[in-house]
Amino acid sequence: MNDDELGWRGQGPEAHLSLTAEQDRLVRDLWDRAAQARPALDGTMRLLRDQSAERGSALVGDEKANGIEEVGHSLKGLDSLRRKVAVDVSRGADVGRVLGRVNDLNRYTLTFEPENYAQATQETYGRLKALGYEPVPGSEKNTWQDPAYKGINTTWQQQESGQRFELQFHTPDSFQAKTDNHELYEIARSGHFEQMSAGQPERARQYHQAADLLQNERYRNVVVPTGNEAIGEQKIRTVLKPEVPVERVQEVRAAEAKLKERNAGKAAERTALPQRAERESGRGQDGRSAGVQSRLDALRAKSERPSQAQGRSTAQTRQNKAPAQNQHRDTQRDPRRAGRQQGPER
Incomplete structure (x- = not known):
């Protein structure tokens, strides 16, 4: 692929991944649509969190109390999407089909304490359905019995708009292990x-x-919440090989x-x-940046010194003339005095 055809290339461990300019345009178009849907979905997730407050709920990444409007990480990064698409394309997949399977551009995580987890998750299911959302068939993956990833991952779709988002259900400890991994x-x-x-x-x-x-x-000390087995399809994706x-x-x-x-x-x-x-x-006081203001102040002070000297009265100048001549002679004898006496004028 030459430079004219290249739209994106990965970095570091992903430097072998790339997209053509046309593939990258399609990726950016899909990402832009998800960015537009983000504010409304953020509001829906905050509502669901508040409705489960008595279950010890938390919405991961929400800092609205600190004045931050967007839920953190609720929009998958553009480069992250590029990497995901590029991996499948590098294996021969069609970019259009890959993008059609992307469900997690908008994604959220709700956490509940283990003792409330199953009930709170089922209640959230009911509230989402009341708002016009349905789980995408086959998307409800319950991996609490999996040794390498524990939680419930779901994808939901708004029936009228078709807009999709991913919603994960975790306990605080299972989310921490996921983050560490x-x-x-x-x-x-x-x-x-x-x-x-x-x-x-x-x-x-x-x-x-x-x-x-x-x-x-990192999952060894994570408590598996009772009752989780009633939610979603049980999946064990990983079989450990200790003999590695x-x-x-x-x-x-x-x-x-x-x-x-x-x-x-x-x-x-x-x-x-x-x-x-x-x-x-x-x-600064006049609207300039502090750095520019300080430099202007220095220049102004420098330019004002001659005018201040010229503004002295003639009488004052004659009065100071003789001492100045004596000072000049003294300075010639000892140049170090000049530095000390001129210091305050600098």
Whole structure:
């Protein structure tokens, strides 16, 4: 693919992924539609959270109390969508069909305490249906018995508009484990293990199996809520392989640590940008930025010194003439005095 045809290319572990300009246009069009739907869906999710307050509910990413209007992460990142599409396209899939299967551009997570989880989830189901939403057939995946990912994932569709969104149901602890495993999930889905294996399928399988073992470690102390089995289709996607060579586990740990560091750097940069912009947009009394204002003040003071000197009376100048001449002679004898005496004038 030449530069004219290239629309997007991944970075880091995903540098092997790419989209043509036309494929990228289709991706951006779908993403734009999800961005337009976001405000209304954010409001619906806040309503559902508030209606379950007595169950200890929380809407992950909601900071409206701090003045932030959008629910955090309720719109999948554009590059994240690009990566997801590029992985399937790299395996021969048609971009149109791939985009037609995307259900999680708008996505939300509700958490409930384990003792309230099953009842609160079922109540939320009922409220969504009353609002005109229905689960997309086959989308209700209950993986509480899976060793590498625990929770309930669903996709809902508004019957009139056809707008879809993903809704995950977690406990606080299962969501934390999922968050801790995020980089492992990113690496596994991106095809990076296949790149690491240098064309050796068995080694690639071992990398995936090592990632499953590492993810399972973080779920060991997560309480499985009673009654969850009545919700959705029970799915066990992963069978652990404890016999994976230790060196494969170590290599996966290293890849995860590297990506965590990279993601942390990106997050720090995103946080720093608004702070930097706020500092740079500080205003002086006349509306100029603080930095520009200080430089103008210095220039103004410098330009005012000659006029102040010229404004002195002739009598005052004659009166000071002789001392000035004496001072000049003294300065010639000892130049260091000039620096001390001129200091306040600088």
